[in-house]
Amino acid sequence: xxxxxxxxxxxxxxxxxxxxxxxxxxxxxxxxxxxxxxxxxxxxxxxxxxxxxxxxxxxxxxxxxxxxxxxxxxxxxxxxxxxxxxxxxxxxxxxxxxxxxxxxxxxxxxxxxxxxxxxxxxxxxxxxxxxxxxxxxxxxxxxxxxxxxxxxxxxxxxxxxxxxxxxxxxxxxxxxxxxxxxxxxxxxxxxxxxxxxxxxxxxxxxxxxxxxxxxxxxxxxxxxxxxxxxxxxxxxxxxxxxxxxxxxxxxxxxxxxxxxxxxxxxxxxxxxxxxxxxxxxxxxxxxxxxxxxxxxxxxxxxxxxxxxxxxxxxxxxxxxxxxxxxxxxxxxxxxxxxxxxxxxxxxxxxxxxxxxxxxxxxxxxxxxxxxxxxxxxxxxxxxxxxxxxxxxxxxxxxxxxxxxxxxxxxx
Ligand SMILES: [Zn+2]
Ligand SMILES: [Zn+2]
Numbered sequence: 001x002x003x004x005x006x007x008x009x010x011x012x013x014x015x016x017x018x019x020x021x022x023x024x025x026x027x028x029x030x031x032x033x034x035x036x037x038x039x040x041x042x043x044x045x046x047x048x049x050x051x052x053x054x055x056x057x058x059x060x061x062x063x064x065x066x067x068x069x070x071x072x073x074x075x076x077x078x079x080x081x082x083x084x085x086x087x088x089x090x091x092x093x094x095x096x097x098x099x100x101x102x103x104x105x106x107x108x109x110x111x112x113x114x115x116x117x118x119x120x121x122x123x124x125x126x127x128x129x130x131x132x133x134x135x136x137x138x139x140x141x142x143x144x145x146x147x148x149x150x151x152x153x154x155x156x157x158x159x160x161x162x163x164x165x166x167x168x169x170x171x172x173x174x175x176x177x178x179x180x181x182x183x184x185x186x187x188x189x190x191x192x193x194x195x196x197x198x199x200x201x202x203x204x205x206x207x208x209x210x211x212x213x214x215x216x217x218x219x220x221x222x223x224x225x226x227x228x229x230x231x232x233x234x235x236x237x238x239x240x241x242x243x244x245x246x247x248x249x250x251x252x253x254x255x256x257x258x259x260x261x262x263x264x265x266x267x268x269x270x271x272x273x274x275x276x277x278x279x280x281x282x283x284x285x286x287x288x289x290x291x292x293x294x295x296x297x298x299x300x301x302x303x304x305x306x307x308x309x310x311x312x313x314x315x316x317x318x319x320x321x322x323x324x325x326x327x328x329x330x331x332x333x334x335x336x337x338x339x340x341x342x343x344x345x346x347x348x349x350x351x352x353x354x355x356x357x358x359x360x361x362x363x364x365x366x367x368x369x370x371x372x373x374x375x376x377x378x379x380x381x382x383x384x385x386x387x388x389x390x391x392x393x394x395x396x397x398x399x400x401x402x403x404x405x406x407x408x409x410x411x
Pocket of ligand 1 (some may be wrong): 120202
């Protein structure tokens, strides 16, 4: 009897812990934590709002996404399965499109990670793929109308045979195409009814895949004007698009960067020096979901991508000014050369170029301030210990080919 009880006890412990994931243990290298300080005006939320699991075309269980996010110090995570594309349907035939989210959310219980519901609406380009996050019910964003089957047959017939041969008889392919025939506008009106935040995914590689000669089409402009799309991925995974960046600025869309991970973050990003996943830093009033969502709608984001900060000028300035400061400034002996220590409390490896003509001694006028490091420079011809040094921040962009400028000051 006792043995039996022990058996039951062990089993149930295992059952209860099945969905849970471990956070960082003492042996873990914590350098992978994404760290940016809060700014003068905002809390900085690191987010990855585009990830996949085995519930669509990803290769891991949703709780692995939670585990990775905890290891990376992510504050806000969305698992955004393709609604229409379920290539593992023979193995994971789950009809509920909220399921991946629920598993990830439950596995993050008690952790400082907010998991929100989201989904990827998948259409041929244009408009291409679109993410809706903070959705209330992903099931309402899919609509299969069987009367459209003849259109599906015609479409599948026209697909390049070599690329789809192994899937051609799979029911999920048929249903995926059928689901994608629901007009995008109607789908996004449902997303709007759910008060979702909606952004256009990887415009550059979508247009390339579907052999379109340009990114921006009338349908996109129309969806922006109707306020059905609020943001755009300027960065998706390891890709960055200047053209998408310009569209964001022209149409006042929220600038987004995501991992779009399907496999493992470690394999995709962390095998490079200073590797980190692509994320969106959100400048929020506080850590509540409500404030974070509000910040997304107001466009307060900066993308952190391959050691580059990308965003609208005012947002990038917030992050840079919070990260860099003058720690010390003292004259070198009896000279008029000022020794200045610049401290960086963020993960960015700042590359700064003096832009106001001040004379930098024993150094080129371009210098770096390492992540969580201090750089000493010498400013010649100084009259007092007050520093006012104008620099361009070369590892940051506020428009295609344009760096932000800040003044480093201890006034
Ligand atoms: Zn996509
Ligand atoms: Zn995706």
